[in-house]
Every structure is written in structure tokens, then in C-alpha cells.
Amino acid sequence: MTIRISKKIPVLTVEAIKEVIDRNHYMRRFDLKFRIETGFSTMAARPRIKLLIIGRRKYVVSLVREKNSLRISDYNYQEQMGIIAHEFEHIIDYDNRGVLRLIGFVVRYMFDESYRKYIEHKTDIDAIRRGFGREVLAFTKKQYKILKGRKLKYTKKFYISPNKIKELMIKEKLIF
Numbered sequence: 001m002t003i004r005i006s007k008k009i010p011v012l013t014v015e016a017i018k019e020v021i022d023r024n025h026y027m028r029r030f031d032l033k034f035r036i037e038t039g040f041s042t043m044a045a046r047p048r049i050k051l052l053i054i055g056r057r058k059y060v061v062s063l064v065r066e067k068n069s070l071r072i073s074d075y076n077y078q079e080q081m082g083i084i085a086h087e088f089e090h091i092i093d094y095d096n097r098g099v100l101r102l103i104g105f106v107v108r109y110m111f112d113e114s115y116r117k118y119i120e121h122k123t124d125i126d127a128i129r130r131g132f133g134r135e136v137l138a139f140t141k142k143q144y145k146i147l148k149g150r151k152l153k154y155t156k157k158f159y160i161s162p163n164k165i166k167e168l169m170i171k172e173k174l175i176f
Helices: 011-023 025-029 077-095 099-111 113-146 149-158 162-171
Strands: 003-005 031-037 043-047 058-064
Touching: 003 011, 011 025, 011 077, 011 113, 025 077, 043 077, 058 077, 077 113, 099 113, 113 149, 113 162
Parallel strands: 003 031, 031 058
Antiparallel strands: 043 058
16 A cells, blocks of 8 residues: 655644544555545545556545635644545445446546436445544535535435435434
8 A cells, every 4th residue: 555645635634534544454455645635625535547457456645736626724623534535435335346337436426416416325324334433524514514406416416415314323222
């Protein structure tokens, strides 16, 4: 496993990344690169395209840098751990797919909204079951509190609500 983290990533975020990796042993087997980019989401994970077919897969986790968007530094430590755990679950999912299944996944995710919602819900549920329930809940609550307009609408459409997260954690005895 190798981890490369851009020097532009805030120290608090670097610490959150390290803690999520320490608590999630599955993440220790991946080559990860963290960098700052432009984008719609606060954070996104994906395989590196040129290494998709040949050799061991490597993954890039991008953090948004736009001033008019929410940046990772807008979140506290626990909230950052929640989104990092969520993105790491995407990586675990990607790694369990062969190349053709991964390509099919990407196409379906882009064009089938019900599938996208299913994947995002499953990703949150997997992170919660892996022990990051409080963190995912904290991140989601913050999203609902500070997002506005189309970003809030998108979040409500595709991601689990804070109330559903609480219900799941209580039902599965994953809280307190």
C-alpha cells in the first residue's frame, strides 16, 4: 500500500484520512492518491484510468477547491471522517469489480438515477456497518444544514437522510 497526499490538503484532513485507514483494515491494501481538484462534490474517489486494465489498480481521491463550493475544510474532523469513510467504501466496491463490470457500473451510474441512488445508499450503509455511523451521520447532518439549491436537492435525491441513518443505526444496534 502506498498513500500519496498533496501538500495542499489541510492537516486536519490528513489526520482524518489516516484515522479512517487505521480503523478500516480493508483500505490498507490500496494505492491511494489524494489531491485537490475542481468538481461538484466535496470529495470523490475513482480508479486511475490508465491503470484500470494493466497492473494493480490505483485510486485517486479528489477534494474540491472551488471558493463557491463546500470544501473539505468547511467540515470538522468527525464530518471529514464520514465523507472519507463513504468514499473509501466506493473504492472497496470498485476493487471488487472486474474491468468490464466496472465500466458497466460507471455507465449505469451516470444514466440510471435509481441505480445511482441505490449505490450511494449502499455505500453509506457499508460505511455505517464498518463502524463509521456517527461520522457518516455527522457529515450528512452538516450537508442538510448548509447546502442550498441544486446541491441540497441532489443530496436529498441520492443520499440517505440523517433520520434514515439514525433509524438504521438503532435498528442494527450500531449507535451508542
